[in-house]
Amino acid sequence: MTTRYTNGLVFNAETRNFEKKNFDVQKQYFKQSNAVIETEIDLDGYYVTPGFIDSCSQIGLTEIGIRWEGDDSFEFDSNLQYSVLDGIYPFDAAFKKALSHGITASHIVPSAKSLIGAKTAIIHHAHITVDEMVIKQDFAYSFSIGQNAKSTFFTSKKKPLTRMGIAKILRETLQSIKEQEPLIRKIIVRAHKAVDIEFIARLQQQFDFEFHIIHGTEIPSVEDTTFNTVIAGPTFRYIEHNEMIALSPKLYQQLNNRDIPFVFCTDHPVSSSTHLALEACFAVREGLTRQDVLYALTTGAAKFLGIEHVTGTIRDGLLADFVVWNKHPLDLDAKVVATIIKGQKVFSGVRDDK
Numbered sequence: 439m440t441t442r443y444t445n446g447l448v449f450n451a452e453t454r455n456f457e458k459k460n461f462d463v464q465k466q467y468f469k470q471s472n473a474v475i476e477t478e479i480d481l482d483g484y485y486v487t488p489g490f491i492d493s494c495s496q497i498g499l500t501e502i503g504i505r506w507e508g509d510d511s512f513e514f515d516s517n518l519q520y521s522v523l524d525g526i527y528p529f530d531a532a533f534k535k536a537l538s539h540g541i542t543a544s545h546i547v548p549s550a551k552s553l554i555g556a557k558t559a560i561i562h563h564a565h566i567t568v569d570e571m572v573i574k575q576d577f578a579y580s581f582s583i584g585q586n587a588k589s590t591f592f593t594s595k596k597k598p599l600t601r602m603g604i605a606k607i608l609r610e611t612l613q614s615i616k617e618q619e620p621l622i623r624k625i626i627v628r629a630h631k632a633v634d635i636e637f638i639a640r641l642q643q644q645f646d647f648e649f650h651i652i653h654g655t656e657i658p659s660v661e662d663t664t665f666n667t668v669i670a671g672p673t674f675r676y677i678e679h680n681e682m683i684a685l686s687p688k689l690y691q692q693l694n695n696r697d698i699p700f701v702f703c704t705d706h707p708v709s710s711s712t713h714l715a716l717e718a719c720f721a722v723r724e725g726l727t728r729q730d731v732l733y734a735l736t737t738g739a740a741k742f743l744g745i746e747h748v749t750g751t752i753r754d755g756l757l758a759d760f761v762v763w764n765k766h767p768l769d770l771d772a773k774v775v776a777t778i779i780k781g782q783k784v785f786s787g788v789r790d791d792k
Contacts, residue, residue, distance in 0.1 A: 440464045440473045441781075446481030446762070449488065451737040451751045454729035456485060456766075463758040466780040470754055484775060487732060487767055488750050489542025489759040491739035492714050494626075494652050494669045494703035497536065497544050498526035498561070498568075502707055511549035513556075514590065518579055518615065520556035522546045526568050533563045536711040537777045537785040540761040543573060544711070545669075545703075545743055547580050547652065550628045553587040553604060554611055555580030557622065560743050562759070564784040573745050578624035578650070579615065581608060583634045585681050605637060612645050624648045626669065630655040630681040639663045652703070655685050658692040667742045668693060670700040671717050672709035687720035694726055701739045719768055728768050757781075 441463045447456040462470050499522060501508030510525035526546060536544070543562050548555035558578045561571040583604050591599040612625070625647045629635050635657055642649045651657070652669040673687045693700045702717050704710060709717075718731045740750020749759045758781040765772040777785035 439476050440469075440471060441477040441479060442475045443479050443481050443486070446484055446486040448486045448752055449732060449736070451488075451733060451753075454727075454733050461752060463778075463781045466757055466782075468752060468754050468756055468758050481762060485763040485766055485772075486752065487540070487761050487763065488736040488740075488752055489761055489777065489779065490540045490714055490735045491701075491743070491750065492536070492541055492544040492704055492706065492711055493701040493739050493742065494547050495544035495706040495711060496547065496549055496708075497532050497563075497706045497711055498528065498530045499546060500549065500707050501527055501530045502532045502535075512552040512590070514593075518554060518557065518611070520548075521559065521576065522548060522556050523559050523568055523572065523575055526561065526571070528566065528568055528571060532706060532711055534785070536563050536706075538774055538787065539712045539715060540763070540767065540774045540777060541711055541714055542759045542761070542777060542779050543745075543749065544706075545577065547626065547705075548582075550582045550584075550586035551590040552580075552582055553591060553599075553607060555582060558626065560745055562779055564779045564782075573748055574743065576622055577743065578626045579620075579622055580626050580628075581611075582628040583608070583637070584629055584631055585679050586628075601633065601637070608641070609644070612641065612647065615647075616645060624650065626650045626652055628652045630685075632656040632659045635660050636663070639665075652705070654693075654700075655682055655689065657698070658689065658696075659684075665698050668698055668700040669703050671702055672704045672713065673720060674713050674716055675709045687717075687724050690721035690726060691724035694730075699738075699742075701734050701742050715767060715772075716770075719770060722768060728766070731768065 444460045448459050450457050496511045499511040545560050547558050557576045560574040565571045588599050630653050654668045704714050721731050737750045740746040749757045759779050761777050762775040774787045
């Protein structure tokens with residue numbers, strides 16, 4: 439079955455602009471073909487983007503509306519043999535909410551409570567089983583340093599843990615990974631405070647891994663250091679401890695001014711997955727262009743996560759993951775008309791008369 443979508447204002451990842459065009463979906467994929475068009479859908483006046491990607495989320499690991507029994511986001515006795523895929527609940531109500539806001543995929547990361555986390559994964563937000571949801575498994579090893587990790591360790595071990603102790607544990611763990619010659623080369627570390635970010639910079643020099651920082655609240659105060667892509671934010675959240683005192687949407691502008699590549703995240707449920715577009719709007723308010731921000735939410739996030747050959751752009755051969763909007767997606771009153779994953783409509787909103 440081939441469906442042709444006509445006259446939509448489609449986001450072009452190369453020009454980073456919206457262009458009026460037609461595109462075809464055959465089975466699960468974007469595909470221009472000579473096959474008979476069985477269905478034609480007119481999108482005149484509507485905006486079309488690739489599905490948004492949340493680059494750090496606990497969706498499915500920490501169920502919304504559920505207490506401790508719905509929290510599978512960390513273990514006290516952390517071990518890098520753990521995989522987030524074994525803790526994801528595909529019927530978490532948050533998935534439907536995310537779809538209603540144009541988010542089709544997330545990078546699932548353990549919570550900040552684990553000094554040593556688990557292997558992360560990228561999943562779609564629809565389907566019945568976790569195996570069906572998987573886009574990419576074993577993407578990175580995850581760690582967390584700072585206040586949250588220290589607090590969890592104290593609760594578990596009943597003794598204080600200093601940054602010196604954290605550094606020792608991380609170095610020993612990374613050395614162990616190195617000796618095993620792992621297939622996973624990416625290391626992601628949660629950090630807010632400058633002292634922790636500087637420590638990660640030292641690890642970059644010591645170990646031949648590709649390090650990425652989540653949050654990076656005080657990166658602007660760390661000078662003369664080169665950073666790989668930062669999973670920035672969320673900035674729309676309450677400041678729960680002193681390490682976050684510098685938290686501000688200005689972070690996006692400051693990263694951009696230093697030519698530090700970054701992608702957006704909500705770290706759901708720290709900030710709801712439904713706030714991903716809001717984070718992007720804050721970045722625009724601070725001086726970034728809408729074009730660059732939309733790119734970071736879609737194609738840029740896919741490239742960072744190594745799934746750009748699967749999804750993240752509206753072009754032939756990729757999975758047909760896209761969103762139809764009634765207005766420009768970064769207008770605060772924009773609404774999702776439809777969310778499509780693998781060519782199937784997984785959310786239907788109210789279609790305005792135009």
